[in-house]
Amino acid sequence: MTVSTVGVPAPSELPAAGPAFGGAGSSRFKRAGNYVALIPFHAYVGLFLLFPTLVVAIGAFTTNKGQLTLDNIGAVFATKAFIDSFAVSIQLAVVTALIGAILGALLSWAVVRGNPNGALRQLVVAACGVLAQFGGVMLTFAFLAFVGYEGMLTLFIRDNITHTRMDMSWVYSLTGLIMLYAYFQIPLMLIVFLPSLDGLRQEWYDASASLGGGAWSFWRHVGGPILAPSFLGALLLLFTNAFSAYATAQALIxxxxxxxxxxxxxxxxxxxxxxxxxxxKALALGMIIIVATVMLLYAYIQRRASRWVK
Amino acid sequence: MSGSVNTQLGAAAPGGGALLARPKGAGRGRRSSRSQTIARYLILIFILGYLIVPLFASLEFATRGDFDKTTKTFGRSLASFAAIFTYPNLIDSIVASLQIAALTVFGMLLLLVPTMVWTIVRVPRMRRVVEFLCLLPLAIPAIVIVVGVGPIYRWIGQNLGAVGASPLTLALIDIILVLPYSYRALDSSLRGIDTGTLSDASRSLGAGWPRTILQVIVPNIRGGILSASVLAIALVLGEFTISSLLSFNTVQVVIFLLGHRDAYVAVAVSLTALFFAFALLFAIARFAPGAASRAQRVVEEPAA
Incomplete structure (x- = not known):
């Protein structure tokens, strides 16, 4: 689209210049000048993203006096609480990514079947946007208003069914966290996956139907394979989302x-x-390594996903 | 080109896809089998039900009045909602968070729009690099940024006096956090217009770069700018991790603390905030510029 304008000097600097003027003839100096305009962006990202990352990476291998050491890394592996925290986080992220991806994909399908301009779709998309990106602390409070010690469901069951105070401590454990995380994982899945479902072409349905395929064979041989990379990519994204989350768990426990x-x-x-x-910092470096690995995988899968869904 | 905006955006937009990619075209009649319809409604009822029930419970919780021992029911009262205004901390934090959001949007647009236009028009080979840097925050959890950004904030706090101690400095990191979402929104808009030709035309008529960007490019990507800004605002208003660990009282931090003091008011605030965010996103999906102008294919599945 814009490749043809590479290296074309700005017309106003060249009297009577058409878009075809110049081309590769522009000077090295000017070409270098083109990069100068990108300095503010790179400087900003460098200062507030790359520098902090570097601080973490270097800090993980140094003492607080700046000497090189492997003690920090060693401490992570030697301390049971640290290893356990990684294990719990990964477990939570895997489980909620699977739940979120499957239920979110089903919800996306149900929404896509409807009128694309209908209120239902717009309501669901807007609601999911809020739950997926805005939630955190507030979502936790909503969850506790539902199943916490004084929650609606808890009191309802106490007053109408069991007539005794129930043990709701599971809410504040891993089970509760999994249920709670589903409240932002399912919506995130919808937001990421809906456009891929939209990308399924009518011709593919028609082709499948004209060859005698029903719904099952369509999903088995056409829809499924086409959506598989998008689904996998979304799954990985959900994993990193849950793995990196802090606010929700902090508000609960x-x-x-x-x-x-x-x-x-x-x-x-x-x-x-x-x-x-x-x-x-060593713990933080561990997180970076895990998340970065997953995101690299995500980028690779995404490239494959975009092959069909255009 | 514009047909691919939807999927390109969605395919790679973590969290940003469907929000930005608006549904298109009028819905046509469709066939679908009865079992599919039933399955569809079951899914909608159960999954949406799961998502909505806590919000309903919040409403029930926040409107509880006095407990009636005989009927074992609560009276209904709006006292918790009214009490929101009796917490000056809370009001202050809302104002602070809105200011941070405004600064973040301003800074994000200032940083991204010229850079992205420039990479398209002048140095396309840098486009990949800029995209990579913009998506990088997805691979670096916010809590890791907090750990690493400590030295910068210590320096700001010690050397910039009152400015350094202000929560508004959070906008500096929030700009980084919103980059992936804002980049995707702006990128899809810029792909939809012929940025190169537009700026060549503007420049050949004698406009400088500032004028080209402000008066030619920006009006053409209004939709993208709006989406990018809304996402940025939502993210800033919902941000907890960084402000909490850097000890700044943003709205989420104050709601969090309020949860330990008065759960009823905390739930009332949460519900109000979630509702306003929802209303904002819904209004934008429905009425944003360009929402109706694109056409979407209606896809029919074969009957089972």
Whole structure:
């Protein structure tokens, strides 16, 4: 689309210049000048994204006095609480990514079947946008208003069915977290996956139908394989989303250091332990490695996904 | 080209896809088998029900009045909603968060729009690099950024006086956090117009770059700018991790603290905030410029 204008000097600098003027003839100086305009962006991202990442990466391998050490990394592997926090976070992320992806895909399908301009679709998309990106603390409170100790469901069951105070401690455990995470994972799946479903072409349905295929054979041989990369990509995205989440769990279990994100927060807030200042950075580096690996996989799958769905 | 906007955006837009890709065209009649219709309604009822029930419970919880021992029911009262205004901290934090959101949107647009236009028109080979950098925050969890950004904030706090101590400095990181979503929104808009030709035309008529971008490009990507801004605002207003760990009282942090003091008011605020965010997104999906002008294929599945 715009490739033809590469290296074309700005017309106003060249009297009577048409778009075809110049081309490869522009000077090296000017071409270098083109890059200068990108400096503010790169400087900003460098300062507020790359520099902090570098601080974490270097800090993970140094003492607080700046000497090289492997003690921080060693501490992560040697401390059961740290290893456990990674295990719990990964477990939570895998389970909620699967739940979110499957239920979210089903919901997307149900929404796509309807009128694309109808109120239902727009309502669902807007609601999912809020739940997926805005939630966190507020979602947790809504969840507790439902199943917390004084929640609507809890009181209803107590007053009408069991007539005794129920044990709701499971809400504040991993089970509760999984249920709670579903409230933003399912909506996120819808937002990511809906456009891929929209991308299924009518011709493919028709072709499948004209060869005698029903719904099952369409999904088995056409729709499924086409959507598989999008689905997998979304699954990975949901994994990183859950793995990186902090606010939701913190609002539910505020004193906890159970998840790796909470563990890092605990480390930040208690940086008094002598000689352990940089252990939090080693934990953070562990998170970067896991998330970055998954995102690389995501990028690869996404490239495959875009092959069909155009 | 414009036909692909939808899927391109959605395919790679983590969290941004369907929000931005608007449904298109009028719905036509469709055939679908009865079992499919039943399945569809079951899915809608159960999954949407699961998502909606806590919100309904919030409404029930936040409107509880006095407990009646004999009937074992609560009276209904709006006291918790009215009490929102009795927490000056909360009001202050809402104002602060809105200011941060405004700064973030302004900074994000200032940083992204000229850079993206420039990469399209002048240095297309850098487009990949800019895209990579914009999507990078997805691979770096917010909590990791907090850990690494400590030195910068210590420096700001020590050297910039009152400005450095203000929660408004959070906008500096929030701009980074919104990059992936805003980039996708702007990118799909810019792909939909012929940016190169537009700027060549503008420049050949004697306009400088600032004028070309402000008066020629920007009016053509209004939809993208709107989407990018709304996503950025939602993200800033919902941001908890960074402000909490850097000890700034943004709205989420105050709601979080309020949860320990007065759960009823905390739920009332949460519900109100979720509702306003929802109303905003819905209004934009429905009435945003360009919402009706694109056409969407209606796809019919073979009957089972």
């Amino acid at each position: 505020s004193q906890g250091c159970g998840l790796v994100t909470q563990q890092i927060a605990c480390q930040i807030q208690s940086e008094v332990m002598i000689g352990r200042e940089n252990v939090g």
